[in-house]
Structure formats: C-alpha cells, structure tokens
Amino acid sequence: MSTTNKVQVDVGSLTDMGKRFASAWNRAAAGEQVSETHVTFLDVQTMLDTLSPRRLELLRHVRQHGAANVRELATALGRDYKNVHQDVAMLESAGLLLRDGRKLTAPWDELQANVSLTAAT
Numbered sequence: 001m002s003t004t005n006k007v008q009v010d011v012g013s014l015t016d017m018g019k020r021f022a023s024a025w026n027r028a029a030a031g032e033q034v035s036e037t038h039v040t041f042l043d044v045q046t047m048l049d050t051l052s053p054r055r056l057e058l059l060r061h062v063r064q065h066g067a068a069n070v071r072e073l074a075t076a077l078g079r080d081y082k083n084v085h086q087d088v089a090m091l092e093s094a095g096l097l098l099r100d101g102r103k104l105t106a107p108w109d110e111l112q113a114n115v116s117l118t119a120a121t
Contacts, residue, residue: 006110007037007096009051011044037108039095044115050094051113054079055087059096063106073104 010016017040028034041047058077067073074084088104091097098105 005108006112007039007108009047009111009113010038010040011042011047011115012040013042016040037095041094047113047115050090050096051111055091056111058084058087059091059106059108059111062097062104063108067104069102070104 010020017038020038020040024034024036041050058073061067061077062073065076067076070085070088071081073088074081077084088097092099096106096108096111098107
C-alpha cells in the first residue's frame with residue numbers, strides 16, 4: 001500500500017505551532033510512529049500570497065520533473081529567471097521547496113491547507 005507524502009499548511013499562531021509540536025512529541029514518546037510535516041502561516045494573506053497560482057504551478061512542475069537549478073526551471077516554465085528565482089526563494093523559506101546544492105525538490109504529493117473560520121486570523 002502506497003502512502004501519500006503530504007504537507008499540512010495551517011494558518012495559526014506560534015502557540016498553535018507549539019501545541020502541534022508537543023502533540024507529536026507526546027505521541028512519539030508513547031511509541032506511536034509520527035511522520036507529519038506542517039507549515040504554518042501567521043495570517044491568511046501571507047499564505048495566499050505564498051501559494052499563488054504561479055508558485056503552485058512551480059511546485060507541481062518541480063514535483064513531477066525536478067529541476068537541476070533555477071535557470072533550468074525558469075526555462076521549463078517559460079518564465080523570467082528573476083521572477084522564478086524570487087518564487088523559489090519564497091517557497092524555500094516557507095519550507096515547501098527544498099534545495100540540495102543547486103537541485104530543487106518538492107517532495108510532497110499533496111498540499112492540504114486549513115483555515116479556521118472560528119479563530120482570529
């Protein structure tokens with residue numbers, strides 16, 4: 001049975017991040033296998049700006065085809081190098097795009113986003 005490698009994107013506070021960490025720590029300490037990745041944005045607008053349609057397209061391309069470097073990625077996407085470089089930097093700083101030397105990877109099969117309608121965001 002194949003498992004999906006997913007990243008959970010949340011909008012929340014530093015307290016929320018701490019609670020998720022403590023929960024995972026406690027589950028691991030109790031012997032449970034814990035394998036989860038979370039990226040937390042402090043507000044909805046930052047999440048939406050970071051996950052723009054162009055950046056999601058970039059993530060999809062890297063996930064499906066990989067990229068030896070930013071220049072190769074810009075060429076493959078038919079986009080300006082400078083803009084792709086900025087998008088890569090933003091996605092990398094958010095933890096959604098990974099770099100090994102110059103090679104770029106997006107190891108996620110799925111990105112799930114949660115926005116609470118009851119919490120202040």
